[in-house]
Amino acid sequence: MNPILYFWIFLKASLFSTGGSGNLPSIHADLLARGWASDGEFGEALTIGQLSPGPSGLWVISLGYLTDGLRGSLLALLAILLPPMLILGVERLYRRIQHHPAVEGFVRGLGLAVVGVFVVAMFGILQSAGISPRTMTIAAGAVGLALTRRVPVIGIVALAGLSSVLWR
């Protein structure tokens, strides 16, 4: 396995996508085509990505480890670390033109659309867990607890896992 090509596959996918799993289709196609990864490894990496803390894109670290050991996970880490650095350029551009009347509306429109897309994505994730009285109750309970701002997020997540095991 050529480490530079391996790194480029991860970097290219992250450079031309947004979000934590937007790079998945591209990496999936490239690694499978070369026989460097299997579908099973992808499933395993995604599950571990769900279980581990931090931003949602860390599943590639897990995939890197499964396919190329520690070296693979470090190459994957570097590949997801570089593209977000471009935000510094975006922000500089924003600062230069922020007083143009159109810019404020541009950022506001963008923010509102993100809200809409986010809600749809959340609904899709909820569907993957199945929509039932049990899942809806847990979701509503999490909303209630989060609104109090007194319960740490990890507490809410732990409580949800526990009540899910107890309420079958």
Next chain:
Amino acid sequence: MEPPHQPTLAKILRVWSLLGAQSFGGGSATLTLIRRAVVEEQGWVSAEEFARFWALVQLAPGINLLALTILIGRKTGGALGIAVSLFGLLFPSVTITILLTAGFARVAHASLTQEALSGIVPAVVGLGLVTVWQIAKPPLVQSRAEGKDSVFLALLLIVGSMAAAWRQHVPVVLILMSAAVLGAAWSWRRSARGARS
């Protein structure tokens, strides 16, 4: 809360390491935690600034939360602040991810793990919805201050982007760009009218 808008590097490292270690449950749970820590607890960025940062990071490639961390890190400590914040956020979570992959993968298939996950996912969705509401508030408040037609446009952009994102027929980048261009045209026209009257 009060004055320290330039916290020490040790403080930055401590806050971000805690975020990286405890934010189980995917990106939206992490976003909830970051917002709570940097806006509500530390006061490093205001609610409006956080909302603006979050809108801007949609324009950068890759993981949005990393771009967000970069912006907040630079605000609190320049280039070193960026490095320390990223290191703090990623060191615990990357280490845990590698350890989980190396040793814990078998447990992921156990029925008890699956059972717990099926409850954690809806909770994470609930947390995400609370966070998205907090992010939606500043632009909505601003629109309300401008008048009814701005509120109408804001709601139209939210509902319209939901409809467009439904079933994933339209690429997300296209949805975001269209809404941004509409918003830009609207505010440009508003200011042009304001200048004339």
